[in-house]
Amino acid sequence: MASIFTRIRERQVPAKIFYEDDDVIVIADHRPKDSVHLLLIPREEYPTFYETPPEVLDMLDQTAKKVAEMLGISDHFRILINNGYGQEIFHVHYHLMSNRGRDKLKFLEEN
Numbered sequence: 001m002a003s004i005f006t007r008i009r010e011r012q013v014p015a016k017i018f019y020e021d022d023d024v025i026v027i028a029d030h031r032p033k034d035s036v037h038l039l040l041i042p043r044e045e046y047p048t049f050y051e052t053p054p055e056v057l058d059m060l061d062q063t064a065k066k067v068a069e070m071l072g073i074s075d076h077f078r079i080l081i082n083n084g085y086g087q088e089i090f091h092v093h094y095h096l097m098s099n100r101g102r103d104k105l106k107f108l109e110e111n
Contacts, residue, residue: 003091005041016107019070023056024063028107029095035102036071040064040094047090049083060094071101 007013009025016028018038029037040063046052068074077098082088 003045003089005039005089005091005093006045009041009043017109018105018107019063019067020108023059026063026067026096028105033095034097034099036073036077036096036098036100036105038067038096040067040096042092046092048087049081049092052092056092064094064096067096068098071098071104073098073101076100 002010004013005025008015008027015030017025018028019026023043025041025043027039027041029039040060042052042056042060044056046056049057064077064079065074068077077096077100080095080097081092
């Protein structure tokens with residue numbers, strides 16, 4: 001069965017989408033731990049960090065930079081990756097969090 005993230009990507013499950021392109025979708029975490037709490041999710045499913053090809057991890061890194069710049073928080077954010085421990089959804093993803101940038105947090109359906 002496809003993960004919840006794949007179902008979100010396929011628009012079978014609603015989500016607040018901040019950014020997307022051919023490789024990644026960026027959504028709001030439904031249980032945010034900070035003012036800005038986004039999930040950066042590759043379109044391809046990889047269960048864990050260690051099962052994810054290096055080029056996909058590099059793409060997630062580049063997406064994190066792009067999103068941080070879009071929000072004006074390139075000097076003030078953190079990234080969290082759970083690998084087994086603490087991982088609730090086995091589709092690799094980055095958590096990008098900050099207590100700044102909320103004023104620039106606009107979702108695609110709001111535009």
